[in-house]
Amino acid sequence: MLRHLGAEAKVTRDTQELRSASGIIVPGVGSFDNGVEKLTKFGLDKTLSTLAHTDHKPLLGVCLGAQLMTKSSEEGNKPGMGWIDAITKRFQFDASERKLPIPHMGWSYVRGVAEDQMCAGFDDFTKFYFVHSYHFEIQNEDIALINSHYGYSFPAAFRQGNVIGVQFHPEKSHRHGMNLMKNFLALCNECSHV
């Protein structure tokens, strides 16, 4: 998708290569503890933190990659990287309502909750593809970026400075995902020209 948008992309865990990038995407599939373990094993937790907070590079966490940036998750026992004023919780439905299937798997409409360049081009029918059993719980409303709804309204994305996290999969969301990636690439361009 990035190549489709004219950007160069490379999969790497090499510090030098990460440092030379104008933006970094942190993907993630699997369980929370496994993710934490892998990040620490390769020293990526520290590297990414330096790149995000000292070098101010734009970072985009996707799904588990974003959850790992929060303080903790109900899925695991290990602490997350803890950059973001949020925790990760399991979907929990009221006993009185019909229990929705978990994981939340499929397309849901979203709403930008902040005036932000990441939400440029959103309309009433903007939707993304989600696959998750856990979601962010934001503890500081200032970082709320995009909301969605599954049983109840939940934060689908956050932005804290140059660090962005999305629960959905832009790479699997047709033109909606393409639009979001375009917004992220624009942010990367701006930051690398400062």
Place this chain on the structure above:
Amino acid sequence: MLPRVIPVLLLRKNGLYKTRKFKDPRYVGDPINAVRIFNEKEVDELIFLDIEASKAAAAPSLRAIADMTRECFMPLCYGGGLSSLADIEKILRLGVEKVAINTALFYQPEFVREAVKEFGGSTIVASIDYKKSMWGKNTVFVKGGSTSTKRELREYVKAVEDIGVGEVLLNSIERDGTNAGYDIGTLTEISQVLGVPLVACGGAGSMEDIKLAIDQGKASAAAAGAFFVFVGKHRAVLINYPSQDEIRKTIGSDQS
């Protein structure tokens, strides 16, 4: 969440086929071309099932899958002949996010349990084929519908859910390719006892059928093969998918 409407593409060697009641595979074209069309129509998801891999105990053709994933920015599920963690890992690396497991669910449940642990439950889809026995009981079949497990469907689905799969793709063998409507009774029965998303498959002939599977059958998604590759009573081959507008009008309300 919006109910998903999912084309199921059957692969055989390198062609795209469509069966009727799991028999008489008819060639309908080139899979890459079909993927391109479905991508343009912004389908919710695509499921590929290799209908010969399990029977022939063949490994999946990675090149064919890679050709297809390069074409689309949407969720993809692949099934057929998967029986080792290495098989699954190869598929996922190609950019497929879900794998469907059918025959191995019956013969190697421990392997599926390991796959859930390794790749996460939401990556593993249980694909279950069933038909009614002589006594009217829903019975599970494997190996492309050729072998009875003698297991009753509802009990089997519960056992499979306990393994930790993230989704169940339920396929009625008797309705496959018939356009006679989904097996709403069975969908209703199964969705009541299932805690993960249920994907209905087998029998779709109209958008109204799809609406019924979701509203009455309480399926999270409706999948179909013939409905998306044939048109008219002479079953002319034409890859088709309802417009986003049409889907919104029929089933588009966010039901959660």
